[in-house]
Amino acid sequence: MAKINHVEELIFQKKENEKLVAELSIANKELAFQKEEKGKRAAELGIANIELAFQDDEKGKRAAELGIANKELVFQDDEKGKRAAELSIANKELIFQNEEKEKRAVELGIANKELIFQNEEKGKRAAELTIANKELAFQNDEKEKRAAELGIANKELAFQNDEKEKRAAELTIANTELAFQNDEKEKRAAELGIANKELAFQNNEKEKRAAELDIANKELAFQNDEKEKRAAELGIANKELAFQNDEKEKRAAELIIANKELAFQNNEKEKRAEELIIANKELLAFTYISGHDLQEPLRKIQTFVTIILENENKNLSDDGKYNFQRMQLAAGRMQQLIDDLLAFSRISTTELKFEKTELNTIIEEVKTELKETIQEKHATIEATELGSVNIIAFQFRQLMYNLISNALKFSSPGIPSHIIIKSRIVKGSELNNEKLSPEKNYCHITVKDNGIGFEPHFSERIFEVFQKLHGKEVYAGTGIGLAIVKKIVENHNGIIIATSESKKGATFDIYIPAD
């Protein structure tokens, strides 16, 4: 009976073993399945990693592109409009990519949670397997044969567990890495967010700039408008100026013609003036020559009259004698007239040669010439303080002769003639005469007498040609003497002033330049 029991027990054990093998087979199948699942997950994780790496690459590229785009944006301020549009597109793309990334991140998050859950499950299984192994080890202890097989199976399972743990560790590492990558992605996303914000800010700025530019453009457009208006105005002004220039040119042309005409007229006038000067000289020369030639027949008339009066004295009636005497007087006056006219024309025709001359010498010469008259009039001539002056000597001699002989001629009857001649150098400014230059020095010559003088209102007239204050029966003369005096003074660029009162003598003041 015991044997039967023993067989029964063996059968039971065999049945139990078979059950255990079946269970182990199931467990193994399950483990194989799990293993397969893990492989699949690992493959999925690999793919996910590759995708993430690719996305990272893409992000790097994008970042690089954004960097370039930014640089380009900074550089290309002029083409801000276009860039802004491009950036807007890039932004949209980035936003889209970010969204994609976030979706991926969410997906990865879900995958991670599943893996964690699977790991936990695996952990539980491992624990269950450990228990089962312990049980089997216990059963193996009890059943050595089985134990060896089971030992091998266990070892394999342990190895598999090890592998699983390795895988789990790898997965943990992969998860950590994924978490790290997610972190990085988030950081990138955050950075991208910041970059986006910055871009948005830049866009804003750009828009502001664009708005400013728009305003500036409007202003420029306004200014352009204004400029065009101005240009139009200027155009009109230019046309007007051009017209005025035209007019001016016409005027200038007219003026040139007028100038030419004036120049021609001036030329003509100069010619006329020259002709007149020549004619004047010719006239004076004519006066001179005719005067000269008139002298001879006149003299002969006088000579014949005297011969008749001398030789035919007895044969002539008193009336005849008287008429001859009148004839003689008339001829005498004519001779004087011719002499004076000759002197007058000589003053104008001869060349003016200035030389430093002692006035005293001239006075002495004149005194010698008038010696007889001076004696006759019992005249004294006081010529003191006389210097030397730059003068036309022969003309000045004539001047002095005329003045002194006039003084003698118009002496007061019964009173000895007294003539005072003085000279001094004086500054023009002291003389207070508008005809004299205040800066120049003048030689002031005075000829003063105690003769009959003349009324003050004749002081100018006496210098005119043929002007006489007395009848020829009273004072012989032609009225040319003082005209000659004046002309000589003028030849010396000077002036002469006569002052007198009737019966109180006359004073002649001559001013000629002394420099």
Added chain:
Amino acid sequence: MSVKQLNILLADDDTDDCIFFKKALTELVIPTNLIAVHDGEQLMHLLINETTLLPHILFLDLNMPRKNGFECLSEIKLSEKLKQLPVIVFSTSFEQDVVNRLYKNGAQYFIRKPPEFSQFKKIIQQALMLIVQGNISQPTREDFVLTLQNS
């Protein structure tokens, strides 16, 4: 000068003046012999060709045909034979310039022909007397022009 008679040469183209001159000489106390020529060429011809006797005095008018008094004076004063001859210029007009030029050219005296015949006579006599008295070298410029002396 110890001569019986003064030989006077007159060069004047004017007939009236020649008549006055001749008349004046005849009324003077000094014995004279007058020869008259009427232009400058005649004068110079006569003087150059005269071989025996030169006149004592020449009275020379300035305005003459063919050769004027100035030219004659210059020729006379440049001629060795004639330069000693006293030349008295006798003219109607009186020009300072002309007188100066004549003095420079060696004339003896200058006389302006006076209008009155009596003066005419006197001035000729005065001139003749000066020559007779031996004043044949040129006087000073002051005494060059003869004027009537009151006597």
